[in-house]
Amino acid sequence: MSADNFDVVVIGSGPGGYVAAIRASQLGLKTALIEKGNLGGTCLNVGCIPSKALLHSTEMLHFTKDKAANHGIQVDGVSVDLSQLMKRKDTVVNTLKGGVEMLVTKKGGKIFKGLGVIQSPGTVLVKQEDGEITLQTKHIIIATGSTPIELPFLPYDSETIVSSDQAIAFDSIPEKLAVIGASAIGLELGSVWARLGSEVTIVEYLPKIAPGFDDDICKISERVFKRQGLKFLTATEVTSADSSENKVVLKAQRKGKEVSIEADKVLVAVGRKPNTLNAGIEEAGVKVDEKGRIEIDHHFQSNIPGIYAIGDVVAGPMLAHKAEEEGVAVAEIIAGKAGHVNYDVIPGVIYTDPEIASVGLSEQQAQESGIEVNTGKFNLSANGRAISSDVTEGMVKVIADAKSDKLLGVQILAHNASELIAAAVTHMEYGGSAEDLARTIHAHPTLSESLKEAALAVDGRGLHSI
Amino acid sequence: MAAEVKVPPVGESISTGILAVWHVKEGDRVERDQLLFELETDKITSEGLAEVSGIISIKTEEGEEVDIGQVVAVIEESEVDDEGKAEESEPTSTAKTEAQPEVQEDAPVSPAVRRIAAETGVDPASVEGSGKKGRVTKGDMLEATANSDEKQEMPAAAPTQNVERTSRKKMTGLRSKIADRLVQAQQEAAILTTFNEVDMNAVMRLRKQHQEKFVAKYGHKLGFMSFFVKAVVNALKEVPGVNAQIDGNEIVTNHYYDIGIAVGTEKGLVVPVVRDCDQKSFSGIEGDIIQYAGKAREGKLAIDDLQGGVFTITNGGIYGSMLSTPILNRPQSGILGMHSIQERPMAVNGEVVIRPMMYLALSYDHRLVDGKEAVTFLVKVKEAIEDPTTLLFEI
Known part of the structure; x- marks a missing residue:
């Protein structure tokens, strides 16, 4: 076998691609890779x-x-050295890049x-800086990831209208940041700049922030983040923008009324789209769906035998850990093993403070699926460790099948x-039950005890709540 | 409830032994039929098995000399048979051989599953798991307990109220061994049965004639069985093919005459073996049978007592059976079924006479024994019973 012959060629070195290459x-x-x-x-x-x-x-x-x-x-005299703050961030990135x-x-x-x-x-x-090289391979894994979606009336200009990349x-x-x-992405970067002193307004088309999470959680988070200085305009649709000399005025519809939001910078964080251009994907005859995602079977294989796809470029939540699991699974499948990803149990996190994390269904999603549920809640304000550590904001909610x-x-x-x-x-x-969680010993005092208490509350057995 | 663990009888002449090894530890949970200890005697090493499931409390140290029948441990039976099984978290480190796989099957179960198992007695091991790699989830347990509740409720709804239409309990070790061996015999051998009938007149007359003197001399009665044992020995000598068995690709022919006698007990059928029947007198044979019957009733038969027979006689007649097809006692190749004696009109020398008649059945392994041999064998038995004097001359 010559040096240019491979069993597997992975295109894209994000968490999906590099993990697939390692496995x-x-x-x-x-x-x-x-x-x-x-x-x-x-x-x-x-x-x-x-x-x-940046968040830390x-x-x-x-x-x-x-x-x-x-x-x-x-x-006394607290001040921010933004360039040092960014330098540290770059050091973190470079350290990990070397690791990969x-x-x-x-x-x-x-x-x-x-x-x-x-x-x-x-x-x-491979089109390298110093020329091209052709790789022969038995299997190709497309892991080209995604890029931020652009709003048609608000094209990115890298200066005032930006994506998370900038x-x-x-x-x-920025004095005023509209998100x-x-x-x-919007909540995390909105928090970062609000803490640094920006006046941040976050506009959301849907009636609640952190859509996709449980209503109870969304409601409390909105309250908490408002206290931190973030402004929210929910159920608001941005319709147009006027740009003039480093200023942007967004026009939006809110409950039938027009509102305008003035900002120095606008962060557009309305989602990401799969990267299927430039890698010869469509030219090779690989099928994509109406959202531009590569269609794959249970073995991550596209309609073209020998061409696989994982991560943001296929269906499912655009999350690094989902891509990693798919990277492991596809490598194992190619090697003749039983790779598998459990899509029902993928955690999702928003790294604000407090953080929002979830796994599985929200109460509303369960109800929409016609599943009868019991729920248990526990407020962090009753948790000993939370009080000691001054982190009493928030709650835990456990949703369990009623039967x-x-x-x-x-x-x-x-x-x-x-x-x-x-946990x-x-x-x-x-396949654990709420009772299993409730009967598992959690160290005291820890925030994790609230998870246990919420699980106890599913059955009305909460010990540290009224 | 506490059950005593006694040193099991190992053979006629053995009254003591050394308790060599305990395979369980003090306080361990033991399952019925689990190996508890090994007993060494000057002749053999035998094993002590648990007769019940429960927590064991050991009374005797390893290496101590013990008497047959001595209590060496006590097993505290648990109320719910399977409770402890679910509670058990670690395999006992010393337990080996058969006990171990069972312990390993106790995959870790979740706390909710353990709670439900303890409260309802439903054994998670008996529930099909829907969790990762077949683990049993709380939902599975709830479903299983709901099902068992339904089962219990059903009889109440049935027309015969307050009476359970079925009941369920675990097979005893003996019963499951019997079941296994009978099925094994049916599957492995080509069992065929040939029938005949025998006029019991001569045997009955002889018994009546000599009973008094016989009892006076030997202290026990002269029964029918000794005649049949002797008749079978005679027939085996005449047709050696029946006194043989298949071992792999080889045929092993026995040149001894240890005859098994099926004895019904409360727990099930056991077949103690009367040794060297060709060399024993009628009274010797009767004496052995009486002794075995007593031991069987008391549950004191030792493994030795049950092994090594070359042929078996079973008497369904004592329960009134007219005719049956016995199943071979593997690896033997023949079994004689005796039945009830009935007076029947028989044609003898052109005249109808009333005779005490018994049907005989010989089941044999057709792989080894040809029809001609089998029929000849049974005819030989018939002739010997109808004219016991032939036994005298071994003709």
Whole structure:
């Protein structure tokens, strides 16, 4: 076999692609990973990771400015060095990027930097800076990810009308920031800039923020975030925009009335679309659906044998951990093993403070599916650790099947909800019931006890609630 | 309820042994038929099995000398048979052999499943799991308990009120062994049965004639069985093919005459073996049978007592059976079925006479025994019973 012959060629090195490459190498497949930009894809370079770095830094700022005094910590003259804040973020990204390269190559995968273009099933051309190289392969995995959706009347200009790609790297703090879309990206980056001093208005087309989460959670989060200074315009549709010299005025319809929102910068965070251009996907005859997602079967294989697709470029939630699981599964399937992803139990998190995390169904989704449920709730304000740590905002809600008591969903608004949700995911992965969660010992004092208490409350057995 | 664990009888001449190894620990939960200990005697090593399920309390140290029948442990029976099984979290480290796979089947069960198992007695192991890799979920348990509730409610709704139309309990070890062996015999051998009838007149006359002196001398009665045992030994000598068995690709022919006698007990049928019947007198045979019957009733038969027979005689006649087709006692190749004696009009020398008649059935393994041999064998038995003097001359 010559150096340009592979068992697997992965196009795209985001969390789906690089994990697929690692797993394939682990399973003894000769694997190539092609990346046209930076290793790690959106998640590592302009998504999950840099936004978490910014969120953490600004959370500390928020504590120092607004909470420290209450703890007896006097800090005078607090100021922000935005360039240092961004520098640290870049360090975080670079550290992890190095990690990806090291992991892939140590496992035996070969990295090609350049644009990967499918020539035919079994042939991929890599357009590198210094020329082209053709790779022969038995299997191709498309993991090209997604890009932010652009609003037709509000084209990105990288300066005032931006996507998350730029909103993680403003070089100055905008005085007024308008955010279109109150989902994860809008809420997270809205929080970052609000903490840094921007006047942030978040416009949401749907009647609630964090749509997709349980109504109870949405209601409380909106209240909490408003206290933090975010402004919300829900059930509001942005219809047009007037741009003039570094200012934008958005025109929107709200309950039949026109409202206008003035901003220095507009972050459009209305979703992402799959990347199927430039990689020779359609040219190779790979079928995509009406939303531009590659159609795949249960084995992640497209209509063209030997061409597979995973992650944001296929159906399902556009989440890094979903893509990772698919990366593992597709590599295992190619290696003749039984790869599988349980789509019913994928956690979703919004990394605000408090964080919003959920897995499975909300109460409303269960009802819409005609499932009779019992629910249990617990407020963090009654949790000992939450009081000690000054993080009493939020609640845990457990949704269980009324007949079998099987956990159908868990919704958390709490400090560290992203970590708390893991226990619920584990229980659900094994078909656990609310009672199983309630009968599992949780360390005291921890925030996780609220999960247990909410599970107890499903059966009206809450110990630390009235 | 507490059940005593006694040292089981191992053989005629053995009265003591050394309790060599305990396979369970103090306080362990044991299941019925689980291996508890090994007993060493100067002749053999035998095993002590649990007769009930429960928590064991050990009374005797390893290496101690124990008497047959001595209580070496007590098993506290649990109220719900399967409760402990669900509670058990760790396999007992010392338990090996048969006990282990069962413990391993106790995959970890979730806390809610454990609670329901403890409260309802529904064994999670008996429930089909819908969770990851077949794990039993709370929903599965609720469904299973709902089903068992329905089962219990059904009889009440049936026309015969307050009477359970069926009841269920676990098979005893003996019963399940009997079941296995009978099915095995049916599946492995080509069982065929040939019939004949025998005039019991001569045997009855001889018994009547000699009974008094016989009892005076030996202390027990002269029964029918000794005649049949002797008749069978005679026939086996005449037709050695019946005194043989198949072992893999080989035919093993026995040159000894250990005859099994089926004895009904409360727990089920057992077949103790009367040894060397060709060398024993009528009284010797009768004496052995009487002794075995007593041991069987008291549940004191040892494994040794039941092994090594070459042929079996079963008497359904004592329960009034007219005719039956016995199933072979594997690996034996023949079994004689005796039946009830009835007076019937028989044609003898052109005249109708009333005679005490018994039907005989010989089931045999047709793989090994040809029809001619089988029929000849049964005719030989018939002739010996109708004219016991032939036994005298071994003709």
